Amino acid sequence: MSQPGLNPRRAAVRLLDGVLGKGALLPELLVTGALDKLDPSEKARAQRLAMETLRWMDRADRMLGPFLQRKPELTVHNVLRLSVVELCVDGAAAHGVVNSAVSMVKADKVHHRASGMVNAVLRKIDVTAWDKLPEPRLPKWLRKPLVADYGKKTVEAMEASFANGAPLDLTPKGDPAPLAKAVGGTVLPTGSVRVLGAGQVSALAGYEAGDWWVQDAAAAIPAKVLNAQAGERVLDMCAAPGGKTMQLAMTGADVVAIDVSKKRMVRVRENLERTGLDATLRVVDALEWREALFDAILLDAPCTATGTIRRHPDLPHAKDGADFPTLFALQERMIDHALSQLKPGGRLVFCTCSLLPDEGEIQIEDALKRHDDITVEPITLAGLDPAWTTPEGGLRLRPDYWADTGGMDGFYIAMIRKTV
Structure with missing residues (x-):
């Protein structure tokens, strides 16, 4: 008979190995059936443990550092990280955590010889030292450009928000x-x-x-900025999973929602049915799709999603920034294509759930240089701080805003008007 809690801990370590060893995102790992043998409560616990460990990994590594002569193999390191987080964040009983960690390593044919080290290290952990350590830092590949754009103090405030979750x-x-x-x-x-x-x-x-x-409250703002009206013909250009589509449909506008993913569009349809709202759905590549011109378009463009780390702590550890240039170029093409689908006098809201100015402010600055028939309109919406407005006229939202009530996702939003 296995120890209580051992199965979800083992599953959590497998998830950590997938993210940190293979560069896979947690949703990708879950689709592969990584938790299929667990009951619902064990699945939930495994996911929570994995996410919590990723969220606090930098601090866990600082806690472990003095007791490790050399860096352990990844799986063993992840057992140690998971155990430290359970001890220091969850306040779990030391004997259960340590016994489970030792059992996991002992049962591993490749790493069983490390069980003694795991036992010795975990018994030295002083949970009272946890809160004295710095907030967990982002990996260097992401932290460095963010510090360059926002400054160290702002990034530290964002990191605190990421660690606290959402x-x-x-x-x-x-x-x-x-x-x-x-x-x-x-x-x-x-x-x-x-x-x-x-x-x-x-x-x-x-x-x-x-x-x-x-x-997320930040994700709900772009559709409010677009302010679709009853009778208008409106396009949601990258619709899945459908939150913005439902917001647009609520207004009484004639909404067309498109997305390249058939599977994700099933979720949009399910959400519309549950809420009793209606929109025309099309599974198609937005860059290859043309129809009659629209009064208004919402373009939530594919991006690095660096603004969503509060909810997705796996993201900075699974990625390394290699896809940045490709995404920047795609966003530029999508803006141009969206403008070609817009009526004269129509409006386009461009947004990304990213903290990188290359996926926000700079995209709009460049679009203004490419097109002489567009302007950026000021965004005035109840509840927004005027200080969040950027020089080119967009809106920059950050995870450290509303910190006392739980923060918000990082977003960039701009309202573009096609003048002719």
């Missing part, structure tokens, strides 16, 4: 106040409802009735 944000179909009361949440300045310690999402009041959907 609460649950909901976009309501109607008045946010009754929803906040029903789910035990609070209404944010921009109208989203934030729930702390939400538990199972589908068990929250109003889920079955389709009264709301999950959407």
Whole structure:
């Protein structure tokens, strides 16, 4: 009979090996069936342990450093990291954590000889030293450009937000106040409802009735900026998973939503059906698609997603920045294509869930140089701090904003008007 909690710990280590050893993102690993043999509660625990370890890995490595003569093999290192996080963040009982760690390594045919070292190291961990360590730092490949763009103090504030994770944000179909009361949440300045310690999402009041959907407060702002009107013809250019599509459909506009992923568009359809909203869905490459011109277009372009690390702590460890140039070029092409689909006088909201100016401010500066028939309009929306406006007229959102209530995803948003 296995020790209590051993199976989800083993699964969590496998997930960590996949992210840190193979550069895979957690969703990719989950699709491969990495947790298929676990029951639902064990799956949830394995995912939580893996995410928590990735979130706090830098500090865990600092804690382990003085007791390691040399860097262990990856799997052994991940067992140690996971165990330190359980001890120091979760406050788990030392005997259970240490015994499980030793058992995991002993059972590994490749690494079993390291079990004694694992036992010795973990018994030296002083949990009272944890809070004296610096906030976990981002990997150098990402931290260096962010420090260059924002400065060290701002990046440290972002890192603190990343380490703390993210609460649950909901976009309501109607008045946010009754929803906040029903789910035990609070209404944010921009109208989203934030729930702390939400538990199972589908068990929250109003889920079955389709009264709301999950959407980070920052991610809900672009559709509000576009301000679609009833009767307008509106395009959601990269629609999945559908949060912005539903926002647009709520307005009574004639919404067309396109995305290249058939699988992800199934989720958009499911979300629309649950909420009782309607949009025309098309599975197609946005760059190859043309139809009658639109009054308004929302382009949430593919990007590095560096603004979403609060929710996706695997991202900075699975990536290395090699895809940056390709994404920058794709965003430029998508902006140009979107403008070609826009009526004279129409408006385009360009946004990315990225912290990199190359995927935001610089894209708009360059677009203004390429096109003499566009202008950037000021963004005025209730709940937004005027200080978040950037020199070229866009809106820069950062994870350290609203830090006292749980932060927000990093986003860049700009409203472009086609003048002729």
